Amino acid sequence: MSKQVKVALIGNPNTGKTSVFNALTGLNQKVGNYPGITVDKKEGICKLSRGVKAYILDLPGTYSLNASSVDENVVIELLLNKNNKDFPDVAVVVSDVENLKRNLLLFTQIKDLKIPSILVINMSDLMSRKGISLNIPILEQKLYTKVALLSTRKNTGIENLKTLIENYKSLPKSQCLDVTSIDSDYFERLKKAFPNQALYKLWLVITQDVNFRSIARNELDFTNFQTKTEPELKRLQQKEAIKRYQFINGILNETQIIDRSKAKDLRSKLDRILTHKIWGYFIFFTILLAIFQVIYDWATIPMDLIDNTFASLANWIKNTYPNGGKITDLLAEGIVSGIGGVVIFIPQIAFLFLFISILEESGYMSRVVFLMDKIMRRFGISGKSVVPLISGTACAIPAVMATRNIENWKERLITILVTPFMTCSARLPVYLIIIALVIPNGDFIGISFQALTLMLLYLIGFGMAIFSAYVLDKVMKVQRKTYFVVEMPSYKLPLLKNVIITVIEKTKTFVLEAGKIILAISIILWAMASYGPGEKFNNAEEIVTAKYNNISDTELEDKIASYQLEHSYVGIVGKTIEPIIKPLGYDWKIGIGLVASFAAREVFVGTLATIYSVGSASENESIETIKIKMSNEQYENGNKVFTFASGISLLLFYAFAMQCMSTLAIVKRETKTWKWPLIQLFGMTTIAYLFAFISFQLLK
């Protein structure tokens, strides 16, 4: 039988904890969920010696055991609950050599819970460069622990850490701080009231209420215990921090020598430029522009490739099994196209996370927060929301995933909710064709009206995102006071391994979790467009052939396709919603386009092509032919369908409506509930409807 060791990886943010996790587990890791909350649970397996495996849980980064966010609370809940199945045999506390003093605060707290702990001092390769030297044997003795000097960059010390983990049973369990020294009377009373409980654990349970929320109290009943007021407890917590720092300073004075003259200071040199009042912004926007350009531009190459591959695969299936009937159709047009619709997002997601993980790893992201905080704050979002919002102009899906880096849940949620207002690239084909149709030629100080309209559409998308963020910030209840303390980590060269693992992990999450939903919905949409009830759909061929006799085969095919779509389930939905969309200036054909757009907005153009019986024309031709068709489209009374009024109304509808099932699927994944995607669906679509309605009624 193989032996198992349960390991919890704990540490301050920016200590390279994830690098340690990656170094121990490699790709042997998976991301799961903690029940009921939105925090990802990262687990991995590490082989120690023969037959011994370590199950490693990468806990969210935290500065102490006093939680102030859902993420941090995960750490405390686990460490206070011995009955939790993940309760660690050994805690591996990751610190970084430059911030040892501050990192040790958390370490001493964990020690005081009597959990066997190993202290990892990461980035030890920087010691000489920073002029730091440490006396490890004394440090181990004073902290009652074993120290592993590690460098994930140079890949040293990992084996030693594995050995320490395997021999966790020999770790001393002594505590670092005598908690009773914080307030002896109070802790005496506590001891009397709960004689069987560990004092420090009790203290953490009591103070959690002050800072965050009540944690599961298990068997503890505080009703008969006279505790203290919140300000009093907070004062005691401050006293605890002071006591811990006294303890830590005492140890570090004996064991650590820092020779500042030897330290090479990259930080101050880079910060002088990167946080500069003018250059800082200039550089940031240049970086944003570059990222935007890459996901917008470079990604199209693999995306076209994916598009073509799946199209040929679908064709191949149709040609190879021509007699498969409905099964061939389902396979080729439903499933293969559906999978293609998921895979198509991978290049954009991979590119965006390549950049984001580089920005995060290098330490630059914190500078962005510093620069943007004042501006974004008034809209209830943080400096970190800037990157997702701007990436939303390429595609909302990677953008929503990118909000993961925003620690504050409310800010993150607001960013997720407003990001789909940004003009994504799927809206572009729709915008282009309608602009070409209804916006007159001519120019305003040298810029054509059409280009101006397109620019205005980008601006109103951004404006609506910011405005809704402002409204949501005012409307949403705050569970607790938010505060702003951002660590400015030192600059580091990103580790390739970490970047790659991030990209793989994000892509995997998208494909496996959101992909399922996208595939399911696209099959439903496909079925709705390919099947219809009754005679008219099933006998479309005969009916159309009987109606037109003097037309070519392609024309006939187009007419049949159009007739079928009209009488399919999607067609029926399009016709059913006609009374609702009539006040916006749309007919049932546009209605069908709107319904079909749910698969992806750009489908609108293709759907209209089918409806107007130009489906078989080649791509370039079809844009032109469909434009002509659309501009000639008339109501029975001879009025044109696409006028300036209905065109503007349609543009505004596409600007604001939530029409993208893939975005809904990823929002469901990121918020772990259908509540928020449904709010987006109804909220955004209502806004879109109102704007389209008002504009059409005013302009017609």
Add this chain to the structure above:
Amino acid sequence: MGLTVADLNKGERGVIIDCSSEGIPLKLLEMGCLPGNEVTLLHLAPFSDPMYMNINGSFLAIRKETAKLILIKKIDE
């Protein structure tokens, strides 16, 4: 009202005298914002908000409203 971190100019240093105000998050205290520790103001965003500083060896950015609550004594160079 005494001198606070918000009164520091870029590059100036101070020693924390008091940070017991209700408005100071515990997280800041735990990061080393405690009486007796040293603060150096490093950089300022436009309108002096947020403020980027070194507190007790930790590099942090905090908002001006929080900085105003940390009482200090200036260290003259």
